[in-house]
Amino acid sequence: MPVKEPPQFNSLVKFKPLATILGAALGIFNFEIAVVHYVAPKIGIPVEVQFATGHGAYGVAFLSGIEAVPAIHREKSGLFLDLLVGGMFISAGNLGFCTTAHIGYQLVTKTGFVLNPAIGIKYDTIENIPGLHFKIDIGFAIRKR
Numbered sequence: 001m002p003v004k005e006p007p008q009f010n011s012l013v014k015f016k017p018l019a020t021i022l023g024a025a026l027g028i029f030n031f032e033i034a035v036v037h038y039v040a041p042k043i044g045i046p047v048e049v050q051f052a053t054g055h056g057a058y059g060v061a062f063l064s065g066i067e068a069v070p071a072i073h074r075e076k077s078g079l080f081l082d083l084l085v086g087g088m089f090i091s092a093g094n095l096g097f098c099t100t101a102h103i104g105y106q107l108v109t110k111t112g113f114v115l116n117p118a119i120g121i122k123y124d125t126i127e128n129i130p131g132l133h134f135k136i137d138i139g140f141a142i143r144k145r
Helices: 017-025
Strands: 009-015 029-040 043-054 057-068 072-074 077-090 094-108 113-124 131-143
Touching: 009 113, 017 029, 017 043, 017 131, 043 077, 057 094, 077 113, 094 131
Parallel strands: none
Antiparallel strands: 009 029, 009 131, 029 043, 043 057, 057 077, 072 077, 077 094, 094 113, 113 131
């Protein structure tokens, strides 16, 4: 009987509902999405877009960087690390630079469901205050063809 090979995923799509929920609690709309293309079995290149609006202003941010899952127990599941850098624009005419770094756990099920809770730090040149950053991403994995 041949051994069934595990699914092979080459990309992940992650939504950030915690950002949306916290934004709603503050009276703003905040939507964040990331697409991660894995260039090696444990290394991915994320591209993240953030959009927020409320209190008469809006802002967008575009970030990219590196994502790694160095200690895995199943494909793309295990210890998670990322580092993102990018630019941001706020409608008041503010341009800035932002960066985040996280450590956490990433779960990618055999069916392709993704769950990624993590804790880290963030910094941007508009607020100019480093801070603690929590994230819980949910999404799906895209299979290789």
